[in-house]
Amino acid sequence: MTTMILHDTTPLATGRWTSMKRSDLWQHSFAAGLAVALHGVVVLLLINNWSPEVPAVKPPNVMTTQLVMVAPTVQPPAPEPAPMPVAEPVVAAPAAVTPSVPVEPAKPQIDPQIQARKLEQAALARKRVEERQREQLAEQQRQQQASRVREQAAEQQRQAQQQAEQSRLNAERARQQAAADSRQYLPLSKEAPEYPARALDKNIEGDCSVEYTVNPKGQIENPKVLDGCHPLFIRPSLAAAQTFRYQPRIVDGVAVAVPSVRNTFHFRIK
Numbered sequence: 630m631t632t633m634i635l636h637d638t639t640p641l642a643t644g645r646w647t648s649m650k651r652s653d654l655w656q657h658s659f660a661a662g663l664a665v666a667l668h669g670v671v672v673l674l675l676i677n678n679w680s681p682e683v684p685a686v687k688p689p690n691v692m693t694t695q696l697v698m699v700a701p702t703v704q705p706p707a708p709e710p711a712p713m714p715v716a717e718p719v720v721a722a723p724a725a726v727t728p729s730v731p732v733e734p735a736k737p738q739i740d741p742q743i744q745a746r747k748l749e750q751a752a753l754a755r756k757r758v759e760e761r762q763r764e765q766l767a768e769q770q771r772q773q774q775a776s777r778v779r780e781q782a783a784e785q786q787r788q789a790q791q792q793a794e795q796s797r798l799n800a801e802r803a804r805q806q807a808a809a810d811s812r813q814y815l816p817l818s819k820e821a822p823e824y825p826a827r828a829l830d831k832n833i834e835g836d837c838s839v840e841y842t843v844n845p846k847g848q849i850e851n852p853k854v855l856d857g858c859h860p861l862f863i864r865p866s867l868a869a870a871q872t873f874r875y876q877p878r879i880v881d882g883v884a885v886a887v888p889s890v891r892n893t894f895h896f897r898i899k
Contacts, residue, residue: 815876816874817874817875818873819869820872822862822865822868823865824865825862825865827861828861828862829898834896835862836862836893836895837858837859837862837893837894838857838893839852839854839855839866839870839891839892839893840852840853840855841870842886843877843878845884846884847877848874849871849873855891865894869894875890
């Protein structure tokens with residue numbers, strides 16, 4: 630057991646407490662003023678849009694590993710042991726090492742007869758192709774010639790038909806025109822001429838052709854005897870022609886003259 634002895638320290642403590650209170654008050658005042666000053670500085674910085682700098686975060690260091698596969702080394706096969714010669718070994722001088730030269734493969738030998746046979750077959754094949762081409766060309770030419778002949782025959786037949794049709798139309802038109810012309814100046818009256826007495830006494834016979842113009846009234850104008858008329862038959866032929874009367878020819882509703890109208894009188898003794 631320990632015994633502590635306490636002395637009366639009241640006066641001393643009182644004076645020391647007074648000095649300690651003064652120093653603490655001064656320290657507290659200084660600390661408060663410093664704190665107020667720091668707060669004022671912070672407020673001013675905040676008013677001036679100040680923000681504390683954030684320290685940049687350093688990216689962490691990353692270690693990358695890669696697995697690499699290495700092919701195993703192929704060991705060359707061990708050379709086969711050479712057979713031991715029976716005779717005593719002879720040490721030969723080392724041969725000179727020459728660079729390796731690529732050896733061209735040997736060309737196969739071609740038999741001349743086979744080559745000639747192949748050339749002959751190729752020539753025959755080419756000749757057959759040329760003959761086939763000539764035959765095809767000749768066949769095309771024959772077909773073209775036959776086609777041209779057929780076309781020419783058809784054209785000639787068509788032209789012949791057209792000509793026949795045109796001839797028929799012309800003949801029909803001429804017949805109709807002749808019929809119309811004949812109807813237009815058909816004779817209304819014809820008197821036969823008197824047979825001359827002298828011709829009767831002499832037994833003379835013959836023909837006499839007279840050419841005249843039929844006027845718009847259907848009367849005869851300018852009659853004349855054509856060559857070949859016997860003199861004894863001229864006067865009675867002209868006199869008989871003067872008595873002819875025709876129906877006038879009408880063109881577009883108007884009567885017109887018809888020239889070169891012929892009539893042949895036949896004088897025969899019965």
